[in-house]
């Protein structure tokens with residue numbers, strides 16, 4: 370018996386994928402972002418499921434994430450979005466992973482390593498158009514595009530940029546980034562280079578900026594059922610994929626004036642029946658939810674009382690007299706007609722659903738269901 374677990378609904382994942390493709394022209398394909406263990410959902414199963422649903426390309430952040438997918442039998446192209454270090458090149462190539470080159474200084478080492486490789490080795494170039502993170506600057510680009518090193522055996526398969534503010538209220542910054550990206554594409558065109566893959570759009574840009582779709586889009590959060598679009602934008606009808614559940618481990622009543630958890634931050638104003646739940650911040654349930662969060666028991670919200678511990682939380686079930694040890698508790702997901710989304714949890718602690726989802730700890734098993 371596993372008291373604390375996440376369920377991952379693959380039918381909801383398929384629904385979200387079809388919402389995404391609904392925004393795209395037939396020539397534009399999905400590069401599914403499955404980094405950070407597919408935003409906490411389990412990268413191996415998510416990637417295999419999406420591959421069966423027609424997704425042909427995947428992106429992860431790190432070399433290790435790419436190797437994990439290869440070792441799990443994923444044969445599709447896998448792009449490593451994060452920084453590449455010289456020491457990683459041998460493993461990168463051994464697992465046929467596609468690097469994103471964000472800094473020209475890696476190119477000589479890549480080209481040297483590729484010499485032993487039988488076929489042309491494909492890379493993507495990333496340009497920084499305003500994210501201020503990884504990427505070649507527009508000034509560096511001409512020299513890189515002219516470099517003989519990028520003709521053979523290295524081959525530029527794709528070029529990309531990342532949008533900093535696609536979910537911002539104002540679209541002006543994104544439009545400036547897209548303008549800079551077009552200027553970069555012009556540099557490519559002037560050199561007679563043809564790049565099969567051009568990709569820019571994250572989830573928010575898929576919805577808001579059709580002009581950012583190009584040949585591939587890179588959705589992450591929307592696949593998992595959430596978005597961070599401003600209220601002024603008509604949002605897609607996504608379905609959250611992950612539910613987080615636990616089981617009541619103990620029930621007890623403390624007297625008026627009794628305290629709960631470390632540092633006595635909760636003092637009972639009445640005799641209080643508390644349920645002890647075996648989940649804590651080590652499972653990714655943030656300590657900032659102390660005296661602030663809610664769970665669902667019998668389809669009703671029960672408040673978290675006291676500080677969230679490493680492995681346990683306590684909730685007030687005084688108003689739910691029939692609850693029993695062993696009952697299922699929902700921390701994220703639906704129970705009866707009530708639901709708590711990762712976005713609601715995020716809102717309570719001043720973060721975004723991304724952080725809530727990918728923070729779910731490795732000791733929480735993920736169970737997959739199709740409904």
Ligand SMILES: Cc1ncc(COP(=O)(O)O)c(C=O)c1O
Pocket residue numbers: 402450531570571572573587588589590591
């Ligand atoms: C380079 C890159 N592309 C795409 C994505 C996916 O973004 P989102 O989850 O907002 O769709 C990310 C995620 O942070 C990213 O870093």
